[in-house]
Structure formats: C-alpha cells, structure tokens
Amino acid sequence: MLAFAGWAGKAAAADDFLDPEQAFVLRTEVRDGGAVALRWTIAPGYHLYRERLAFTSAAGDAPIPAPALPAGIRKFDENFNKEMETYQGQLDVALAPMPGKPFTFNVAYQGCADAGLCYAPVSKTYLVDPAKPGVLAPQAEAPPPAAVAPPAASAPANTAASAAAPEDDTTLAQRTLQSGSLWRIGSAFLLFGLLLSFTPCVLPMVPILSSIIVGEGTVSRSRGLLLASAYCLGMALVYTALGVGAGLAGEGLAGALQKPWVLLTFGALLVGLALSMFDVYQLQLPSALQTRLSSTGGAVRGGRFVGVFIMGALSALIVGPCVAGPLAGALLYISQTGNAWIGGWALFSMALGMSVPLLLTGLSAGSLLPRAGAWMNGVKKVFGMLLIAVAIWMVSPVFPVPVMMALWGGFAILCALFLHVGQALPPHSGAGAYAGKALGVVMLVGGLFELAGAASSGRDVLQPLAHLRGGGGTALAHAESGPQFTRIRTVAELERALADTTTPVLLDFYADWCVACKEMERMTFPDSAVAASMKKMRLIQVDVTANNADDRALMKKFSLFGPPGIILFDASGKEVPKGRIIGFVPAQRFAERLQAAHGAAG
Numbered sequence: 211m212l213a214f215a216g217w218a219g220k221a222a223a224a225d226d227f228l229d230p231e232q233a234f235v236l237r238t239e240v241r242d243g244g245a246v247a248l249r250w251t252i253a254p255g256y257h258l259y260r261e262r263l264a265f266t267s268a269a270g271d272a273p274i275p276a277p278a279l280p281a282g283i284r285k286f287d288e289n290f291n292k293e294m295e296t297y298q299g300q301l302d303v304a305l306a307p308m309p310g311k312p313f314t315f316n317v318a319y320q321g322c323a324d325a326g327l328c329y330a331p332v333s334k335t336y337l338v339d340p341a342k343p344g345v346l347a348p349q350a351e352a353p354p355p356a357a358v359a360p361p362a363a364s365a366p367a368n369t370a371a372s373a374a375a376p377e378d379d380t381t382l383a384q385r386t387l388q389s390g391s392l393w394r395i396g397s398a399f400l401l402f403g404l405l406l407s408f409t410p411c412v413l414p415m416v417p418i419l420s421s422i423i424v425g426e427g428t429v430s431r432s433r434g435l436l437l438a439s440a441y442c443l444g445m446a447l448v449y450t451a452l453g454v455g456a457g458l459a460g461e462g463l464a465g466a467l468q469k470p471w472v473l474l475t476f477g478a479l480l481v482g483l484a485l486s487m488f489d490v491y492q493l494q495l496p497s498a499l500q501t502r503l504s505s506t507g508g509a510v511r512g513g514r515f516v517g518v519f520i521m522g523a524l525s526a527l528i529v530g531p532c533v534a535g536p537l538a539g540a541l542l543y544i545s546q547t548g549n550a551w552i553g554g555w556a557l558f559s560m561a562l563g564m565s566v567p568l569l570l571t572g573l574s575a576g577s578l579l580p581r582a583g584a585w586m587n588g589v590k591k592v593f594g595m596l597l598i599a600v601a602i603w604m605v606s607p608v609f610p611v612p613v614m615m616a617l618w619g620g621f622a623i624l625c626a627l628f629l630h631v632g633q634a635l636p637p638h639s640g641a642g643a644y645a646g647k648a649l650g651v652v653m654l655v656g657g658l659f660e661l662a663g664a665a666s667s668g669r670d671v672l673q674p675l676a677h678l679r680g681g682g683g684t685a686l687a688h689a690e691s692g693p694q695f696t697r698i699r700t701v702a703e704l705e706r707a708l709a710d711t712t713t714p715v716l717l718d719f720y721a722d723w724c725v726a727c728k729e730m731e732r733m734t735f736p737d738s739a740v741a742a743s744m745k746k747m748r749l750i751q752v753d754v755t756a757n758n759a760d761d762r763a764l765m766k767k768f769s770l771f772g773p774p775g776i777i778l779f780d781a782s783g784k785e786v787p788k789g790r791i792i793g794f795v796p797a798q799r800f801a802e803r804l805q806a807a808h809g810a811a812g
Contacts (some may be wrong), residue, residue, distance in 0.1 A: 227792065228253055230329045230772075234321050237345065244340030246306035249319065252298055257322045259287075260295040262331065264319035265305065267313065272317055275306045312339040314349075328724055328792050329772040330757045330765065396559040403563020405593075437518050438572025442521025442565035449561040454554040460508060475609060480601035487594030595625060612664045615671055619660030628652035669732045676736075693735050693744050695751035700760045701767055707750055708783035714747045714808065715779035719765065721755040724773040726794040737797035743804040776809040 217429070227233075235251040251259060260282050265274050287294040305315075316335045322328040329520075336801040485491065602617045609617075629650030635643055663674025670676055695718060698704050708715060720727045733739055754761040754773060768777055778789030789807045791800065 218460065227323055227325070228256070229325050230321075230332055233323070233329070234258060234332070236317075236319075236320065236334065238317075238334075238336055238348075239345050240338055240340065240343050242343050244338075246305040246315075246336075246338060246346075248303045250297070250301040250319070252300065252321070253465065254299075256321055257283075257296040257298050257324065258301060258319055258321040262318070263303075264316075264318040266316045266318070268315065268335075270306065272313070274308070277303050277305055278797065279303060283683075307340065308338075308341070308619075312337060314338070326724070327772055327774075328721075330721070330754060330762070331499055379775055391553075392555055395556050399559040400563040403560035404566055405562040405563075406560070407567050408628065434572035435569065438565075438569050440516075440518040441522035441572075442523075442562065442568060444519040445565060446522075446558050446561035448523050449557040450554045470551040474605055477601040477605040480597050480604065484594040484597035484601070487590050487597065497722070512531075542709075563708045591628060595621075595628060598624070611669055612667055613662045613670065615668055615674055617662035619657040619664060619674075622653045622657030622660060626650045626657065629653065652723045669736070691739070693749055695749045697751050697753060701763050704750070704764065707748075708779060711748055711779070711783055712782065713781055714786075715783070716744065716747045717747050717769060717777040718749070718751045719773040719777075720751055720753050721757075721773045722753075727774045729794050730800075734795060734797045734800050737801065739801040740797050743808070745800060746808070747804075778804075 227710065233253045233256045235253075237248075237249045237251070239247045241247055250258060260279060263279065263503075265277060266371050280297075282295040282297045284293055284295050285369060287296075314335060314337050316333060318331055318333045320329060336346045336348055338346065402417065423702040426502070460464030598621060602614070602621055605617075606614050629646050631654050635647060645659055659674045660671070666675075666678060667677070669676045696707070704717070735744070752761070752764050754765060765775075767773070767789075774793060776791040778786040778791075780786055786807045789803075
C-alpha cells in the first residue's frame with residue numbers, strides 16, 4: 211500500500227531520473243590470465259536486481275560458467291510482486307578464465323530507481339580475447355544467446371509480474387526486520403515475547419517453575435534473580451537456535467513461498483494454528499513425551515545454576531507447541547531476512563520478553579505478578595486474529611483484488627464479533643469498554659464496505675467503494691472497462707497514427723512488470739476528471755514488456771528509460787511542450803497536466 215507521501219515523492223522526482231548508462235555504470239575488463247571482471251557503479255537511489263543478471267555465450271561458443279554473486283539486500287519488490295535480492299552502491303562479478311581462442315559473451319541486467327521508475331532490461335555484448343588484457347567496450351548489438359548459465363544460487367527469473375498485482379501489504383514486522391536495526395528488532399520482539407508471556411500457555415507455569423528454581427530453602431532476592439536469569443538463558447538458547455535456523459534457511463524458504471500452492475498451504479496452516487488460539491482444539495506434545503520431559507526437569511536440583519539453565523531449555527520444548535502459532539509467524543518473517551544473526555537476535559529478544567514474569571518471580575517471590583484470569587484468554591484470541599491476518603496477507607499474491615477485499619471484509623467482521631459488537635454494554639461500563647465497542651462498530655462498517663466493494667468488482671482494498679463515485683452505474687462501468695487504448699508496435703505505426711489524427715493524442719508506455727503502470731490504471735485513470743479529459747483524446751499504448759528492438763527504438767525516440775511514460779500530442783500530431791508525464795502521478799495532478807496540455811495545444 212503506497213502512502214500519499216510516497217506518491218508525492220515519486221512525482222516530484224519523476225522528471226529527474228538518470229540515464230541508465232549513468233544510473234548503472236558498467237566497466238568490463240579482461241585481466242591477466244583471461245578472467246573477466248565486471249563492475250557496476252550504481253548511483254545513489256537506484257538498485258540492480260540479482261535475478262535479472264544473466265551471462266550468456268554467443269552461438270558456437272562454450273557456455274560461460276555460472277559466476278558466484280555476492281549476497282544482496284532482500285526486500286519485497288512491487289514491480290515483480292515478490293521478494294527480490296537487490297544491489298546498491300557497487301557490484302563486482304568475476305567470470306572464470308576461458309583459455310583458448312577469443313569468444314563473445316552477453317551480459318543482461320535490469321534495475322530500478324527507488325523513486326518509482328523501472329528501467330527496461332539492458333543487454334551488452336563483448337568480444338573477449340584472453341591473450342589481450344584491458345578494458346572492453348561493448349559491441350553495437352547483442353547476438354541471440356546459444357547457451358545460458360544463470361548465476362549460482364539465484365532463483366529463476368520472472369520476466370513479468372501478475373497483471374493483477376495486489377497492493378504492497380508490507381507489514382510493520384517486515385519493515386522492522388528489513389531495517390537491519392538491531393535495536394528496533396530487539397525491542398519489537400521483546401514486546402512480542404512479553405505479550406506471549408501472558409498467554410495461558412506460559413503464565414500458569416510460573417508458580418511451578420519458580421518453586422523448582424527457588425527450591426525448599428529461603429533465598430535472597432539477588433540469588434533468586436540470578437537463578438531466574440539462568441533459567442531464562444536456557445529457554446532463550448532454544449529460541450535463538452530456532453531463529454538462527456530460520457535465518458540460514460531464509461533464501462530457500464523465501465523462494466519457495468512464491469509458488470501459489472506453497473502460499474495457500476502456509477495460509478491454511480496459519481488458519482489452523484489460529485483455531486488453536488480460539489480453543490477449537492488443543493495443540494500440545496503427546497502426553498507421554500511431555501510427562502517425560504517434565505520428569506527429567508524435575509530431577510534437576512533447584513539450587514544449581516547449570517541445572518536451572520537446563521530446566522529452562524527443557525521448558526522451551528514444553529511451552530513451544532502451545533505458542534507454535536505466534537512462533538510460526540515470527541519464524542516466517544525472520545526467514546525472509548536470510549540473516550542468521552538477525553534471526554538469532556530476534557528470537558533471543560522474544561525469549562527474554564517471555565521470561566519477564568519469571569524474572570519478576572525470582573526478584574519478588576511472586577508478589578509482583580498479576581493473577582491469572584479471563585484477560586489471558588483475550589490475549590490468546592488477539593494472537594489468533596493476528597494469525598488470520600498474516601494468513602490473508604500471505605495469500606494476497608494468489609488472488610485478484612475483489613477476492614482479497616472479500617477476505618479482509620470477512621476478517622474485519624470477525625474482529626467486530628470478537629469485540630462483542632452485537633451485545634449491549636453492562637451498566638456502569640468503563641471507558642475501555644466503550645472504546646472497544648466503538649472499535650467494533652468501525653470494524654463492522656469497514657468490513658461491510660469491503661464486501662460491497664468486492665461484490666461490485668472494486669479495485670482498491672483501501673478505497674473499496676471509490677470506483678462507484680461520480681455517476682452510479684456509469685462510473686461502475688468505466689471502472690470495470692477502463693480507458694481503451696490502441697496498441698502499436700513500431701515507430702512507423704506511431705508516425706502513421708500521428709499523421710492521421712484529428713484529435714489530441716495520449717501515448718502511454720506500459721510493461722507488465724511496471725507496478726507504477728498498474729497504479730496509474732487502478733488509481734489515476736478511473737478518476738472522473740481524468741476520464742473526462744482522456745475521452746477527448748486518442749489513446750495509444752506501447753507495450754515494452756518484451757523489450758525487443760522495436761520497443762527500444764520507440765523509447766529511444768522519446769529518450770525514455772522505461773515505463774511508465776506518457777507523451778502528449780496536439781491535434782496536428784506534434785508533441786505538446788512540457789507534455790511529458792514520467793512515473794506515477796496522482797489523479798488530481800494528472801488531470802491538471804492534461805488540462806494544461808489541452809490549453810497549450812490551443
């Protein structure tokens with residue numbers, strides 16, 4: 211989901227994008243021994259995609275060995291509707307020596323600007339003579355590749371994202387992990403663990419575990435705190451190991467999660483875990499195994515720090531299945547970082563948060579602990595709702611927007627029922643009860659709006675009824691059909707269309723992998739003022755998804771680096787001065803630009 215501030219930033223920077231040769235400066239050099247070194251110098255505010263790097267040999271030449279690529283920065287990318295690994299600043303790649311006669315190879319790469327413009331793929335061909343070290347200059351045109359060797363350990367490249375890509379539902383947990391800030395990550399997971407510590411899975415065990423730690427004798431507060439700390443470290447060790455494992459397996463897990471059947475399977479699993487939070491069924495270890503673990507821990511003498519440490523590790527195994535639902539969500543987010551250190555630190559912090567009641571027990575002999583009650587079941591149900599929300603978010607790349615609107619609408623209504631929106635408040639209720647009731651009403655109304663938007667083929671989860679504004683059924687019909695463009699493929703076709711026109715022309719450059727193009731289709735073109743202006747114009751579109759020679763010729767003619775790009779022409783076929791719109795532009799500003807172009811065209 212893009213905030214308005216993000217839109218404004220994109221629009222402001224739209225006219226200041228660098229030429230791709232300046233944004234991604236490639237230096238290719240043959241070194242002594244025949245190795246080929248490639249160095250990309252990437253301008254600030256731009257990035258290259260690891261999956262879009264390819265090294266191919268010309269027809270008749272031996273395949274190029276797959277180079278080892280350095281680790282990049284993993285983040286969810288709107289252009290490809292999945293998590294991508296990117297490079298910023300500088301990228302060095304070395305191709306292994308290929309002794310013998312000269313050979314020709316091709317390198318392809320693609321990058322984007324952080325401000326929203328995604329460049330078309332770039333392809334360069336080099337003639338390499340292993341016996342002549344030095345800097346290479348690219349040849350004029352690349353021959354068709356004969357043998358392709360994708361980079362080692364990289365996922366298969368997807369040349370296009372889904373045409374119905376949903377909004378970017380980047381969550382706070384993802385942004386926290388992607389920030390790389392150990393302070394933010396530790397604080398967030400510490401709070402997460404603290405919430406877990408007050409569920410019926412953990413809190414009722416505190417009196418039992420405290421009696422094991424303290425033993426039969428009298429201990430001081432300082433010794434009780436030390437014993438409790440040893441116990442907490444034992445429990446934290448188990449969770450830290452889980453976090454490290456999730457981090458190490460992150461790249462493989464993140465790649466597998468892009469497959470629809472995997473997304474649906476994990477979504478169903480999270481819903482099943484959520485049902486356990488609602489006490490639909492009990493999720494726990496088999497009683498025989500749980501009893502054996504408990505008896506092993508009970509055999510440890512309480513006053514020894516090593517024994518208490520071991521008991522903490524054993525308790526993590528006992529409590530683990532009960533908190534498996536929230537823990538699964540945490541491990542999922544950690545796996546997407548691909549960083550073992552961050553994974554270990556995150557779950558170590560979560561374990562410390564879960565240990566707070568026990569630390570208070572060791573410090574105060576239980577006097578500071580809240581009593582168990584119905585409020586703990588409420589905390590458990592909140593985690594169940596969060597798991598359902600994660601499940602809906604997880605399957606969002608699989609389903610079209612109306613289906614996702616229906617899912618989010620049902621979730622909002624479920625939240626309203628959880629808040630007892632249909633029940634009257636008892637007399638003399640406090641402010642908290644009234645606040646909960648108000649939130650329930652808001653969730654109910656929002657859920658009904660989402661369902662109405664889904665039933666009427668809405669296009670935006672955040673604005674479920676926006677497509678109905680302005681004219682009832684007419685607005686709805688327009689939202690469903692959208693502007694009708696005539697597709698052209700070559701410069702000659704464009705010149706003929708401009709020569710034959712008697713009305714102003716809007717030329718739109720589009721690609722399937724261009725998320726800003728889809729944002730224009732979903733948020734800008736359906737606006738009533740924009741639609742009224744576009745009806746007065748002839749609409750022509752160039753699809754540059756394939757990035758073939760004709761596509762490159764059309765973009766070169768207008769000095770465009772990639773979509774989205776809109777060029778305005780007057781009724782005589784001449785380009786309107788200052789009539790170029792580059793990047794995503796909100797509806798109001800786009801309508802103003804069209805009006806100004808009409809005025810300039812006379």
